[in-house]
Amino acid sequence: MTASTLDPYALSRDGLADLVAELGEPTYRARQIHAWLVRGVDDPAEMTDLPTGLRERLSERFAPSRPELIGHTVADDGHTHKLLLRFPDGEAIETVLMLYPRRATVCISTQAGCAMGCPFCATGQAGFRRQLTAGEVVRQVVVADAALRSGVIDDQALPAGAPDHVTNVVYMGMGEPLANLPATLASVRWLHDPDGFDLSARGITVSTVGLVPGIRKLEQLGLPVTLAVSLHASTDELRDHLVPINRTHPLAELEATMRDYRRTTNRRVSIEWCLIGDVNDDDEQADRLGAIAARLRAHVNVIPMNPTPGVTWKEPTQARMRAFIERVRRRGAEATLRDTRGRDADAACGQLLASYTLGGGTRLPAAVGAADRVDALQLGDPPRGAGA
Ligand code: SF4
Structure with a gap:
């Protein structure tokens, strides 16, 4: 892409209006172009309601960063589709489409890789390679939406009764969305635009490991x-290692920020908890988590750890999971065990890409060796930090 060319999906509505003004066209042309983009059409030659001259000039200005589908894994009887998308520069990311009776949720990535280095996460092990642009974030949703509208994805028919458009977007794929704030905020605005993609703000969930300034x-x-915070540990002692960014933004600061977010937006905050056997599934962690969630009136989603290449930790037994959730509830919090969509086809979080390319990216200095440090922790010792 040269300085004068643009990925059309990276343009906000105002940016599109500026472009058509620069080309000497009336403002309503921006609305027409935007409507094509919403339908998944980025080639001006196919924008048939535009004059030929404008289509030609747009072709000179647009340099679409169109992703190529290079991997597709289907799981859960056709209700989960994990897509490996490669952008023109060769960088690959993953996007997951999950189908429910009245809901079609797309889980999108915001970075190629991730620098946060959470030691239980396949993407974290791969390291950070580059930020995605706002256009590359939006495109993942547009690709999924176009598939739903056509009823076909990668030549495979979607299950009968699947919704015909995207209803929910979760920023829970590769990367830390709030470490790529410009693209995350711009894509949220693009998806929510009532005169465009028109996705309800309540249908959008942004997840974070706790980057306070981003929240x-x-x-x-x-x-x-909806804000979803991946807590994973309820004491600073353990969280410093399981979620290394905790060393910069410890639990007390994070909890205060979550409380403010709920008050300002009037939205219940979610707490995500990846449950790892013999690491964060003990009674003390459950009690402290339950207390934090009760104070915040947050909902806790417990997610059994996915098997991750190169990581020896595993999910706890079913009995331990039930006991953990019960203990969280006893503190007055709402907690549920989340389904682990896609497990039966090597399609759990981070794994399709992990088998494609593992390692090589950069990570937070605090993340290096984090898994070994957790294994070395005396988990029964009194915690040092805020927590409950
Ligand atoms: S859990 Fe999220 S923030 Fe942590 S390394 Fe994985 S992708 Fe990054």
């Missing part, structure tokens, strides 16, 4: 987007 910015967006 504050999301709060200022003025949209009731």
